[in-house]
Amino acid sequence: xxxxxxxxxxxxxxxxxxxxxxxxxxxxxxxAVVVYFFTPQLIDFMMYPIESALPEGxxxxxxxxxxxxxxxxxxAFFFGVIICTPIIIWEVxxxxxxxxxxxxxxWVVPTVAAMVALFFIGMIFCxxxxxxxxFGWLLDQTxxxxxxxxxxxxxxxxxxxxxxxxxxxxxxxxxxxxLSILHLVPYSTFRTxxxxxxxxxxxxSGIFTPDASPVxxxxxxxxxxxLYEIALAVARSVLVARDGKASLRWTREEYEEYALxxxxxx
Numbered sequence: 073x074x075x076x077x078x079x080x081x082x083x084x085x086x087x088x089x090x091x092x093x094x095x096x097x098x099x100x101x102x103x104a105v106v107v108y109f110f111t112p113q114l115i116d117f118m119m120y121p122i123e124s125a126l127p128e129g130x131x132x133x134x135x136x137x138x139x140x141x142x143x144x145x146x147x148a149f150f151f152g153v154i155i156c157t158p159i160i161i162w163e164v165x166x167x168x169x170x171x172x173x174x175x176x177x178x179w180v181v182p183t184v185a186a187m188v189a190l191f192f193i194g195m196i197f198c199x200x201x202x203x204x205x206x207f208g209w210l211l212d213q214t215x216x217x218x219x220x221x222x223x224x225x226x227x228x229x230x231x232x233x234x235x236x237x238x239x240x241x242x243x244x245x246x247x248x249x250x251l252s253i254l255h256l257v258p259y260s261t262f263r264t265x266x267x268x269x270x271x272x273x274x275x276x277s278g279i280f281t282p283d284a285s286p287v288x289x290x291x292x293x294x295x296x297x298x299l300y301e302i303a304l305a306v307a308r309s310v311l312v313a314r315d316g317k318a319s320l321r322w323t324r325e326e327y328e329e330y331a332l333x334x335x336x337x338x
Contacts, residue, residue: 095163122207127211143228198235202238202288205288241296259304
């Protein structure tokens with residue numbers, strides 16, 4: 073897809089933004105329309121991980137006349153966004169691409185690929201690990217004193233929010249990686265302040281999990297801690313290979329001074 077020039081008048085920038093947003097909206101809407109006809113099968117697919125956690129014989133219930141259409145539309149739109157995720161991420165990145173320097177642009181394609189991969193990994197992790205644990209715990213809090221009616225809008229709504237929450241949360245490694253290798257936050261700071269960072273990750277886990285379940289929050293926290301440590305390990309290897317071991321403590325100013333000296337020596 074074409075990339076606009078770095079310098080454009082404000083109205084041209086707004087026109088570029090409108091063009092890219094139009095591509096995103098049309099892509100999602102067209103995909104959602106096609107997906108709508110397959111929503112019964114997709115709903116069965118969504119329910120598969122939690123079937124064993126539900127009381128035997130439980131079926132989804134719709135309690136309003138418009139409920140079925142509303143649910144199918146939401147599911148179709150959800151899968152439309154998911155399927156178009158690569159397009160959405162690329163259009164957002166491509167809008168900012170002209171502002172990047174030539175040596176920074178080479179990171180764009182790997183970054184887009186990593187963002188898409190991490191988003192889907194987060195959703196897959198949620199589908200196979202989180203959904204059953206979350207719904208199992210939540211239903212256990214009710215079944216001792218009441219029958220549970222499987223309201224389709226409620227169940228599917230929570231499931232979609234969980235999937236999106238985990239997909240977004242799994243972008244953490246990229247944030248940590250770029251903060252480290254660009255020396256916006258020194259690698260040593262991430263290492264020495266790990267206690268505070270872990271508390272922050274626990275707080276983020278509470279924010280990104282919509283079901284108020286401690287089980288879900290702790291599972292996300294465990295996943296984020298693992299991703300955080302992996303991101304730091306990768307960032308360390310890149311920093312040491314590129315700038316030497318001393319760079320693990322550099323600030324942004326020290327890195328820019330080093331880069332300037334390297335350029336003057338050439």
